[in-house]
Amino acid sequence: MQMHDTTSSETKKIKRARLAELELAGKPPQTALLVRRGLTIRETKGGILVPRLHYSVAPSRDPELNPQWKLAERKVYTSQASWDREMEIVDQAGGGELVFADTLVTYWKKIVIEDPRWQPDPEWTVQGGGDHGKTNPTAIERAYVDFEGTIIFAGEYYQPGKEVWQHTPEIKRMPDFKRMDPCYFDPTAFDMTLQRSQRAGQAAERAKSIAELYQEAGIEVFSPFAGDRSDVSFAARLQLHWADLENREPTVKIDCRNYSETPQFGLHPWDCPNLLWELMRARRQKLSAQQLLIRNTSEAILDKDNHARDAMKYMVMSHPEPAQKSLERRVSERVAVIREKAVEPNSDAAATMAVLQCQKIMREEEAEEMDEPFYYGGNARRIIQRLERRRRLGWGR
Amino acid sequence: MEEATRDRYTWVTRYTKTYNEHWVEEGRPSPLEPFPPEEYFEDVFDIMDLRRIIWWEKSRDMMLSWACVAYLELHAMKTPYCGLLFQTQKDKKVIQFVDYAKHLWRNSDERIRRAFPLSKPLERQADHELNFANGSYIVGIPGGSDQIRSYHPWGYLNDESSFQPDAGACYNEALAAVKGKIIFNSSAGPGWYADARHDIVRNEED
Numbered sequence: 154m155q156m157h158d159t160t161s162s163e164t165k166k167i168k169r170a171r172l173a174e175l176e177l178a179g180k181p182p183q184t185a186l187l188v189r190r191g192l193t194i195r196e197t198k199g200g201i202l203v204p205r206l207h208y209s210v211a212p213s214r215d216p217e218l219n220p221q222w223k224l225a226e227r228k229v230y231t232s233q234a235s236w237d238r239e240m241e242i243v244d245q246a247g248g249g250e251l252v253f254a255d256t257l258v259t260y261w262k263k264i265v266i267e268d269p270r271w272q273p274d275p276e277w278t279v280q281g282g283g284d285h286g287k288t289n290p291t292a293i294e295r296a297y298v299d300f301e302g303t304i305i306f307a308g309e310y311y312q313p314g315k316e317v318w319q320h321t322p323e324i325k326r327m328p329d330f331k332r333m334d335p336c337y338f339d340p341t342a343f344d345m346t347l348q349r350s351q352r353a354g355q356a357a358e359r360a361k362s363i364a365e366l367y368q369e370a371g372i373e374v375f376s377p378f379a380g381d382r383s384d385v386s387f388a389a390r391l392q393l394h395w396a397d398l399e400n401r402e403p404t405v406k407i408d409c410r411n412y413s414e415t416p417q418f419g420l421h422p423w424d425c426p427n428l429l430w431e432l433m434r435a436r437r438q439k440l441s442a443q444q445l446l447i448r449n450t451s452e453a454i455l456d457k458d459n460h461a462r463d464a465m466k467y468m469v470m471s472h473p474e475p476a477q478k479s480l481e482r483r484v485s486e487r488v489a490v491i492r493e494k495a496v497e498p499n500s501d502a503a504a505t506m507a508v509l510q511c512q513k514i515m516r517e518e519e520a521e522e523m524d525e526p527f528y529y530g531g532n533a534r535r536i537i538q539r540l541e542r543r544r545r546l547g548w549g550r
Numbered sequence: 551m552e553e554a555t556r557d558r559y560t561w562v563t564r565y566t567k568t569y570n571e572h573w574v575e576e577g578r579p580s581p582l583e584p585f586p587p588e589e590y591f592e593d594v595f596d597i598m599d600l601r602r603i604i605w606w607e608k609s610r611d612m613m614l615s616w617a618c619v620a621y622l623e624l625h626a627m628k629t630p631y632c633g634l635l636f637q638t639q640k641d642k643k644v645i646q647f648v649d650y651a652k653h654l655w656r657n658s659d660e661r662i663r664r665a666f667p668l669s670k671p672l673e674r675q676a677d678h679e680l681n682f683a684n685g686s687y688i689v690g691i692p693g694g695s696d697q698i699r700s701y702h703p704w705g706y707l708n709d710e711s712s713f714q715p716d717a718g719a720c721y722n723e724a725l726a727a728v729k730g731k732i733i734f735n736s737s738a739g740p741g742w743y744a745d746a747r748h749d750i751v752r753n754e755e756d
């Protein structure tokens with residue numbers, strides 16, 4: 154927060170507050186202007202005036218003039234956190250601070266794709282994450298992974314209060330749903346529970362899992378997420394994706410042209426307004442002043458409004474690999490480079506040179522692709538997925 | 551009389567009294583005293599004149615709630631048929647809040663009380679209300695956005711907004727129902743009020 158002093162002796166006749174308000178014009182939102190020591194005003198983006206009255210405004214409490222007052226008063230408070238909250242006007246003191254909102258608001262233009270013309274490259278891989286709820290929303294988040302490994306969330310289904318059979322047709326309408334491979338789902342949805350038999354003397358019956366119900370309804374892409382499900386790990390991972398955004402692009406982006414402060418239930422073919430809404434609200438747990446006497450500030454994140462966030466967690470924590478360009482695309486890109494490097498790029502000679510190199514480049518690219526060893530626990534699954542994808546897209550090999 | 555009520559600062563520092571529950575500990579001669587003649591109160595009242603909507607953030611124990619009540623109350627005293635709505639989280643607290651207004655009137659200079667009489671004696675006014683003979687009124691309501699709908703006041707004061715779970719909804723209701731001043735006032739705490747003041751709540755127009 155910037156601070157400017159507007160007080161000067163020659164303007165004493167004009168009210169200080171009015172003077173400070175006049176100076177607000179043209180200043181960026183949230184720029185604080187000093188009316189007098191301990192009293193500032195600033196404006197929100199929407200132009201609402203926010204005056205801040207700090208105890209130092211009263212000379213008898215001003216630590217510079219009377220440090221004894223603060224020393225005595227501080228003793229009345231049971232913890233530094235409660236002092237900070239009550240007297241220093243620190244909203245988040247004692248925990249409860251927002252986890253992602255600050256980063257999102259600061260770098261909104263970088264993280265959130267708002268361009269209505271944006272569309273994914275057809276060769277990017279499509280994966281997803283899902284979380285089932287009955288009274289809470291069922292959330293499915295679809296994400297694209299580009300050639301550099303950037304994860305772009307673009308499309309979601311977010312709907313509370315429905316049964317599996319009611320969700321299924323809507324989920325199937327999601328664009329690229331069939332290309333989602335895999336869609337990591339809440340592992341508890343795969344639990345198979347036993348229930349007492351209704352008939353005496355007969356073995357217990359098995360209740361179907363949620364995942365089985367989806368499978369029966371024709372959705373087979375759900376795969377139980379088996380990685381680190383900790384919210385704290387996820388928050389740390391996501392903050393890494395969004396670290397140092399002054400100097401680089403984020404490696405997780407969210408496509409959203411219709412953000413709102415409230416949830417927007419239903420299918421959003423290309424946007425993720427509910428995911429953003431949940432991320433903006435994610436908070437760490439707040440400890441009471443009494444708890445803070447014996448504990449550090451909590452890292453834990455509140456288990457509330459976390460359905461789309463959980464779906465995102467499963468996807469991000471699966472550490473997806475970058476998409477790989479098709480053989481044809483890689484070859485044509487190398488050929489284009491050869492042409493560009495020619496003395497006369499648009500000449501027949503340059504074209505001939507490129508054609509002559511084409512076969513060699515193709516052999517090299519093929520060899521490099523097949524040279525990759527198979528590991529049972531390593532990349533075998535990825536290579537099989539790639540071959541499957543190639544088969545689906547009809548790339549011929 | 552005109553001099554006494556020409557501005558809020560003059561009224562509260564010279565012609566009425568607040569009460570101080572810590573007067574013994576603080577070594578004061580009486581629990582009833584005018585506002586301390588601190589210059590910052592002048593700025594506080596001036597700031598509230600600047601805009602229709604004001605969102606205060608404050609340290610505790612700054613007498614800002616008293617100042618907000620005094621600011622709105624004097625306007626109601628001087629303006630016929632001016633309604634004011636005070637809202638706090640709990641019913642008990644809002645009664646106390648209306649009592650601030652009653653106390654400021656009760657302890658005003660006698661000439662002021664004669665100039666701005668009540669519609670009926672103070673002891674016969676309801677706990678949640680203060681009605682003036684000029685048709686102006688102050689009504690206290692507990693937390694909840696649905697509480698505001700049935701009123702169409704000139705001014706609205708929401709106290710300790712950080713601790714009202716639906717302060718955001720109350721604000722939206724107040725925008726529709728209140729034609730004049732809207733003042734939110736609170737010490738710090740996480741929630742909608744903190745987010746909104748720091749532009750963390752994004753509006754569609756952003």
